[in-house]
Amino acid sequence: MTQEQIALAGTGAMRLGRQEGEVIDRRRTITFRWNGKQQLAHPGDTIASALAAAGERVFSRSFKYHRPRGILTADHLDPGCQLQVGDEPNVRAAHRLVEADMDVRSQNTWPSLRFDVKAANGLVGRFLSAGFYYKTFIKPERLWPVYEKVLRQFVHAGSISPDTAHDYYDKRYAHPDVLVAGGGPAGMSAALAAARAGATVLLVDEQGALGGRLRWGGPAELHELHRLTAEIAAEPGIEVLTDSVVGGRFDDNWVAVVQRNLPNVVERLVKVRAKSFVVAPGLIERPYVFEGNDLPGVMLSTAARRLINLYAVKPGERAVVLTANPEGDGAVADLQRAGVDVAAVVDARHGTTVTRARGRSGVQSVELSDGRRIDADLLVTAVGWTAPTSLLNMSGDKPVYDPRSARFRPDPARLPDTVLATGRIVGDGSFSEIAAHGAAIGREAARRAAGIRARWQTQVPTRTPGEPVAEVPAKPVEIPDLTPAAHPELFRGHTHGFVDFSEDVSSKDLFTAVAEGYDSVELVKRYTTVTMGPGQGKLETVNAVAVVAEATGRTIAETGTTTWRPMYAPVTLGALAGRIFEPVRHSPMQAWHERQGAVPLVAGQWIRPEHYGDPAAEVRTVRNAVGIIDVTPIGKLDLRGPDVPELLNLLYVNKWNNLGVGRVRYGVMCAEDGVVLDDGVTGRLGEQHYLMSTTSSGAGTVWEWVENWLQTEHPDWQVHVTPVTTAYASINVAGPRSRELVGRLAEGVDLSPEAFGYMNVRTGTVAGVPDCVLWRIGFTGELSYEIHVPAAFGLHVWEALMSAGADLGVAPFGIEAQRILRLEKGHFIVGQDTDGLTQAYTAGLGSLVKLDKQDFIGKPELTWQAERGGYPLLVGLQPIDGRIVPAEASQIIAGGRIVGRITSSRMSPTLGRSICLGQVEAGLAKPGAVVTVRLIDGRNIPAAVTPQLAHVDPEGERQRV
Structure with a gap:
């Protein structure tokens, strides 16, 4: 077969001639498999558009009744196009681009998509009404395992093999001045205006390219698309993320963005901290509820226009169009241009609607409210819009129903100053009006971001006095009005149909739920699972509210909406986990260790020397002469204030009121359940100055623990806590000759046993470095000094110790030797010799626990342990x-x-x-x-x-x- 013949075959039975805005590459043809059968496609096709071009109408079977389902929206929200691709389940085939050699299959169909045995569920549909799972499978309880086994067979999902290799997911942090959610005409205009006002901008859109509805419009829309796209590409202050979605907005504009299908990355979670957040998602076309509205061949006007203009696919042969707005009128024009026989245009603005669609595996005829029955294989509906207000709801907004436009609208008065909205979510208008509104919002977002940036600049402690702060325009930008256009209220015809296509919930189910007492839309949602499927209510919510309002006799405004919560779009667990950003830490002496051939050990976030070749020899050096070990990762907290003793008494199980200046005491912390949390020593350096040490692995945990108790339980205590773990390089000098070695370098410190005894602390100069902290403790069981040196001088002091102790036989020792030494001495390690159940008395700390103290963390549990024995x-x-x-x-x-x-x-x-x-x-x-x-x-x-x-x-x- 020649390339020309392959390309011709790849067009498929429903492939149209070249369209002005098409995104497919007709110069190349690729092959993929659909339920085992080879199919042809062009690069740029989605899986669904390629199959539709080949004449496929049925893509899946529904969740409960296993009814045939086809294309409804032709985008990421399409409930009938979730397929299995290779070993990946639940792929949104109307969004995912087709690739060569893809293995695409329908999910949960047996023995085939065409003949699905589980379609028999439809015969017992009257027994599967609203809330049936609450009413059945309850008794007898002994059969619950059987029920679970049977129900598990009806889980509507794909499959994954345990042998599948792990995909790579990623994580990133971003700090733009302005984040724009939505890449339609309003979002693009906002991004351009904000960038031209001096802001850094992150522009995010869920589709594969920017443009929104401009992409499937006529020549005028395509002209504006090309202009805006070129201007954004030329603007260095704008970063564009397509095929990405803003998943949720949290406090202070912490925004989660999920970026999809990067090279070698399945998904990336971008954690964005934006100074201003612009929401520009446009509108979502709403389905119409009537009998047979889920049949393949019933699709939204935007779906038909996407198929024709983006993918050059003819949606059907003979169509009925139900229209109530200009988008439906545009669909009529596109269908006629594509060669579809438009048998009837039903204008709902004049009172006529669709009553039902009939057919088995697809639409075969359409019945109208005036009694006409029209043979057709395609029914296109354009009955209204849903404003996707979820990101605004997450920001504090509560949408308000506008009966004039038949949709919920955001209430800007409820939004924080850092969140703005633009585009059709706010109101309707011509392209120039939408673009002008977006540009004004972009300039205002940049102005507000500049104010936040200026405020932050003045609060940075390292800012040079007198350093100029960026000027902020004082006058707010004037925002033009966008008024929603009038639209008839069209939600349900004269028959019952599906409201939630993902969950197989019908309007009849909602009426039943209301009749059973569930007259709140929130209760109906949970009782029937309407809006709880993969679409999470984006297509279904307004129709569900309208049907509940009809069933209860209330207005839509009185009925209200369900609550939108993060995440806005499905996110894989892999993306939420992402790449682990664990900082790799090492002490200032790491390069020296490497030169000496130290074997590295990964200890939490730190790289430490495990040994230098012979751990047993290192132990003998410490026991017989003197050794030095790098203990920089030991946690260190600087504590200051008059209430530090009160804090120590609360944290530790032993007493601290009588610790004198220059003294060190060992202490153990227990959690509230009495389980050993951490241990270490704390020394008193001055009247109100203490230095606490923790285990290396517990440094972060203890710091959070200390701050938690101070901030939540005792904010009245005057204590200031500063983590100084990395501010000091720490060296332990251990062995019978350690006093002699330290004495050669220490100045201003009397090291005699009488002046500097065991469990004491001093400050002084070591190797010419002032402000060093020395405490005399003995984890190794030998005479030893732990020296904390300002980190920049760590290597200097280390090398000075090695040089000064050459004649004493000094040698470095690593973690393995230290573990042996401490085990010989009988010192336990938290997390090694204890676990999540080891309380203080179990760890042999009975003599340390002072139950006569008024209170300390874990005291009730330890009292009980002591009494129980x-x-x-x-x-x-x-x-x-x-x-x-x-x-x-x-x-x-x-x-x-x-x-x-x-x-x-x-x-x-x-x-x-x-x-x-x-x-x-x-x-x-x-x-x-x-x-x-x-x-x-x-x-x-x-x-x-x-x-x-x-x-x-x-x-x-x-x-x-």
């Missing part, structure tokens, strides 16, 4: 065979039961044998008790409980010298 305990363990190191998390068993677990285990270089910590039941925690440890290979070994947690120097003499 019998809780598990953290103990030291030594396998009888010292050559065996049980894996961490190995179970401790007794009598066929799990009675504990190994929490930490290593081979001790100091003792030459294996050592462990573990949690065991209270009855097995006595010193000398022998427990059974189940190894991962299934063997059982005995281990003895030690008299204390420490395996080395239990009296603590080495760290107190």
Whole structure:
């Protein structure tokens, strides 16, 4: 077959000749599969337009009754065009562009789309009325598992294989001055005007290209489209995101934008913080409710015009057009130009409407309210508009019904100053009037954004005094009026039809729900599930409100609307998760570690040295001479104010009122359930100045914890908290010769045991660097000094220590050696030797918990634990065979039961044998008790409980010298 023949075949049975505004590339033809059958398409086709060009009318089966469904809107909202593409379910085929070799299938149809066995549901439709799921499958309860199994077969969705490779999703942050939601004529004009006023603009549109209704209009509309598109492309201050949607607006214009189908990215969540937000979504054409309104061949006027003008597809052969507005009149002209035989134009403005459409797998005839019956395969309706006010509702607006225009309108008076609306959502008019309104709104949005930017500039603490602030025009921009055009109220004909095409909810179902007492539109929504399908009410809401109003005898205004909430459009879980933006942190000494061949360890957000080649040798260096370790990631909070002791008493389980200046105290924090949250030491540097340390992994959590209690429970306390974790480089100097090494570099600090004893803190100069904090603590179990140095001097002090201690045998040690050292000393690690159930007494902290304090976080639970007793305990363990190191998390068993677990285990270089910590039941925690440890290979070994947690120097003499 020649290229010309392939291209000709690719046009399909319903493909039209070239259209002025078409978006398909006729020079190329691609192939894809539809339910196993090969189809042809042009690049630029959507899946639905390619199939429609090939003569396909039925694309899916409905949710409840499995009725045949076809094209209704021909865009992202189309309820009848959700298909399976490869391993991706629920693809919106009237929006997704077709690609070569796509495997497209109908969803939840068996054995085929044409002959679907589940269509038998339609025969029992009277038993599936509103709320049937609340009335059936209730009793007997013993059959609930059977009901669930049966109902699961009717889930109307596609499928995904567990073997499918994970797609890549992304995340981004943006801070434009102005965000414009909607790329129609009003949105484009607003973006241009805002950018020309000096604002940075992000312009977002859900379609594949900008233009809105201009894209399927006539020559005049296409001319304006090309002009606006060219001007936007030439404007450097505007960033355009097409095939993207504004999903939700939150406080202070935090706006979620979902960007679709990027190269190598399925979806990207753009988190936008906009100074001004312009909402310009246009209008959504509303379906008409009548019998047979869901048959393939019944479509909206905008759908017919999209098919003809964008994709060069003939929507049908013989048409009836129900029109009540200029859009319907335009559809008549387009249909006639496309060669469709327009058998009748029914002008609802003169009182005639459609009563029903008849057919099996598509429209075959149309009955009118004047009694006529017309043979046709296409019924086009143009009966009114829905204003998609959801983004404005999320901003505080409550839409008001306007009976003159037969649609809900936003109320600008309810909007915050940073949110504006423009275009047809506000009112109707000529193109020039719509564009003028958009331009004025754009200039005003830029003016308001400039005011916010100027205010922010004056509040930046690093701003240079006298630095000029951008000028803000004081006079607001005059906004021209846009008045909605008059329109007849057309929602339902003289027969019942479908209101919600996604959920198979009919107007008759809504009448039934009202008759059963559900006369509130919010209750009707939940009872019938109307507006709760994939379209989320964009097509259905106004019709649902109108039918409920009719059923209750109220007006539409009195009935009100349902509530719009984020997200406006469906968002994948992958996009919400997105790419994890975890900052990679490392200390100022990282380059030195790398030069020394340190093996990197990912520890939360930090890259740390795990070891420098031989962890056992590093342990022996610390025990026998002196070693230094980079502990910069230790959390550090600077606390100042007269009420710091009160805060510490609240946070920690022990007492803090009598901590003297220059002293350090160990403390443990528990959550409200008494579970160990974090531990660390806090030192008092001055009368009202304290420095708190936390675990490396708990730094952020503890900071939030502290601020939460201060701001929500004790805002009256005078305490100022500053996180300073990254402001200091931290170095621990440990070993019997550590005093000698630190003494060679410290100035203004007396390091003698009498002047600077264990659990004390001093400030001074180290290696010529002033304002260093030194505290004498002993996580390794050896004499040691933890030095906190201003971060910029971290590498300098580290290298100075290495140089000054060369003759003392100084060497660096890593995290693995530190873990061994602390295990030898019996120091537990939060999150390693504790878990989400480990309360303070279980962690062996009974002597630390002061229940006689008036209050502290977790006290009620710990009081109960102490009174109850019998809780598990953290103990030291030594396998009888010292050559065996049980894996961490190995179970401790007794009598066929799990009675504990190994929490930490290593081979001790100091003792030459294996050592462990573990949690065991209270009855097995006595010193000398022998427990059974189940190894991962299934063997059982005995281990003895030690008299204390420490395996080395239990009296603590080495760290107190």
